Amino acid sequence: MSEEEVEARREARRRKRHKQDNIIDLEPKANENIPRVQIPSKGIRKKFSPDVRKLLYIHAGGRCELCGREMALEDVTIDHIKPLAMGGTNDVSNLACTCFGCNHLKGSAVPESFFQRVNDIFMFQMEKKYKKNVWWKLVRVILGKIS
Numbered sequence: 100m101s102e103e104e105v106e107a108r109r110e111a112r113r114r115k116r117h118k119q120d121n122i123i124d125l126e127p128k129a130n131e132n133i134p135r136v137q138i139p140s141k142g143i144r145k146k147f148s149p150d151v152r153k154l155l156y157i158h159a160g161g162r163c164e165l166c167g168r169e170m171a172l173e174d175v176t177i178d179h180i181k182p183l184a185m186g187g188t189n190d191v192s193n194l195a196c197t198c199f200g201c202n203h204l205k206g207s208a209v210p211e212s213f214f215q216r217v218n219d220i221f222m223f224q225m226e227k228k229y230k231k232n233v234w235w236k237l238v239r240v241i242l243g244k245i246s
């Protein structure tokens with residue numbers, strides 16, 4: 100078995116364990132030697148160095164790039180904008196700094212599908228709750244005009 104195959108199997112086991120534990124972001128262990136250079140992936144989830152995490156955090160202005168919530172650097176999870184499962188890479192241009200809740204909710208959806216789903220949920224819930232409210236009726240008209 101080649102070294103690549105061994106690493107791929109190890110990664111598959113690690114991903115399975117994390118899935119069972121419901122952990123999305125793989126935190127680097129302190130004693131591991133993490134490469135500083137981003138290597139294009141072949142769909143394998145990699146660990147991101149503290150430098151990459153900090154860079155993404157600063158770029159995002161310390162906020163989740165999906166919901167806008169302010170968060171601490173240690174609470175950041177790294178989201179693949181285009182999911183690895185859909186051919187996305189581990190390149191920093193494909194990474195976003197997100198809160199755990201959003202990353203978990205987004206799962207392996209592309210941003211467009213995710214935002215459409217959030218929008219559908221919002222509209223459905225508002226409609227259910229405020230169907231007879233005149234302000235909501237007005238908001239619905241305005242939203243209809245801009246979309």
Ligand SMILES: [Zn+2]
Nearest residue numbers: 163166198201
């Ligand atoms: Zn968020």
